[in-house]
Amino acid sequence: MAMATGKKRILVVDDDPKILKALDQALQQEGYEVYRAEDGLQALEMARKVKPDLMILDIMLPKMDGFEVLAQLQSTGGVPTLILSARGEEMDKVVGFNVGADDYLVKPFRLSELLLRVRAILRRTAGAGAPVDEDRPLKFRDIEINRSSRTVIVRGQPVDLTPKEFDLLWLLASHPGHVFSREALLQRVWHSEYSGDEAALTVCVRRLREKIERDPGHPELIKTIWGIGYKFDG
Known part of the structure; x- marks a missing residue:
């Protein structure tokens, strides 16, 4: 899978084809390299393969829910993540942040707000550098x-x-x-x-x-x- 040099890579995970398409188009127009996944297992595999700069992750997914995807990725260093969810309950937000999410956006949402949050997360994580080599001090x-x-x-x-x-x-x-x-x-x-x-x-x-x-x-x-x-x- 070819990756464009210099572009921020964003993995979008949602089982709704309409949302996937809309986010894909909007993010590409902003100059991002976009990858897509439609279920939790595919998201996990794609995240480990692509090593995205940011993951936009739905919670209610087939095969593996978003919380579990996020928890498994956190155990190996993590990926900056914006959670999307139709559930806006406080407990869902607490769980999301506890397993490592950077932000939480409730559906339905405006694309303009999502793009602002994407830019904010990428700014915050820009100084974090490349994944840590655990064999190197x-x-x-x-x-x-x-x-x-x-x-x-x-x-x-x-x-x-x-x-x-x-x-x-x-x-x-x-x-x-x-x-x-x-x-x-x-x-x-x-x-x-x-x-x-x-x-x-x-x-x-x-x-x-x-x-x-x-x-x-x-x-x-x-x-x-x-x-x-x-x-x-x-």
Whole structure:
């Protein structure tokens, strides 16, 4: 499958042929390279093959629903995703964001609004860079993180981290600039959906800062995004 050089690649996933056609045409007119899938299994296969810059994903899909597609892709690094759904219930939105969605748009929608959200997501993720090679250490300022050996070097000295501290650090550092909600971090690091575990996250962040920041009281790497969660500002 040929891919045009320089164009952002967008995978559109919907089982409604009319919506697929309309989005395909609108996105191509905006200069994007568009790929299409009509069910969850095809979406999963296409996403892994094409490695899109953005996925527009319907939830109610044949063979595998959109939440499961998103969850499986998140386990291997994830794809920036705009969810489309006829269901606007708050719980559906919470589930979508918890499994890694970047935005959520309820059907019916205006194409102009969808295009604005597509551009916003692509701007936010532009600094995230290429998918991380897990065999290659991450290096930021005076810190080096090696996933294969699960070691961290800070200012030339090895630092001992607990398994959860390392997992949290790797998740944040492998997506620099990306804001993770507290719920998303609990789901992806602790595999928990219970808000009562937020204290564990708070403590883990505090201990990480004590171990890797020059001044834990004024962190430069692990930033708090008030009311949302955290990001790694490498």
